[in-house]
């Protein structure tokens with residue numbers, strides 16, 4: 001008998017803040033405490049749209065900036081039916097990046113306003129909780145060499161960080177800032193507690209619509 005929905009929990013942050021590690025640990029912890037939980041990530045490089053994005057990120061292809069923004073958004077929209085189905089089945093979804101990365105990364109490019117960037121993602125399932133893994137971009141840089149993908153430069157990441165800060169001023173989204181400069185276990189403890197609380201809080205609430 002499933003009478004309560006799962007929570008939509010998103011982890012955001014600049015590259016190398018530890019999002020993927022923390023998503024995996026959270027899913028594992030929730031499952032160990034007897035809850036249903038699954039991880040998703042965006043971009044999801046496995047779909048046809050995701051493969052276009054992946055090739056762009058690996059610099060194997062060039063795409064016009066507006067076009068690639070819309071592809072990232074489409075890559076989220078194409079997963080919406082599955083996301084809703086899982087949430088309604090009572091499965092908690094832990095998502096590595098979402099529309100906030102979408103806006104922060106594109107609006108870090110010259111000539112792109114926050115408003116324009118948000119538009120294609122308006123109406124996506126609204127996360128019940130968005131945890132921003134806060135890490136100074138220069139500290140992130142010290143965690144090892146950047147990879148060779150597009151966007152992996154310190155200048156670009158600093159601009160992305162500022163865009164995230166602008167997005168976090170929007171109080172219609174349930175943001176929590178997590179100090180990601182601490183150990184993996186310390187960060188995990190905070191994330192787990194916040195997640196358990198929101199799962200209990202959301203189970204009888206309808207799923208909201210992002211930015212609308």
Ligand code: DGP
Pocket residue numbers: 015042043057068069072073097098099101102103105106150151152
């Ligand atoms: P990841 O697979 O998490 O390492 O993400 C790949 C890169 O793509 C990373 O630099 C962040 C960036 N990114 C993630 N989502 C979006 C998006 O929606 N739009 C843009 N422009 N970039 C994104």
Ligand code: NA
Pocket residue numbers: 015149
């Ligand atoms: Na990356």
Ligand code: NA
Pocket residue numbers: 016019020
């Ligand atoms: Na990651």
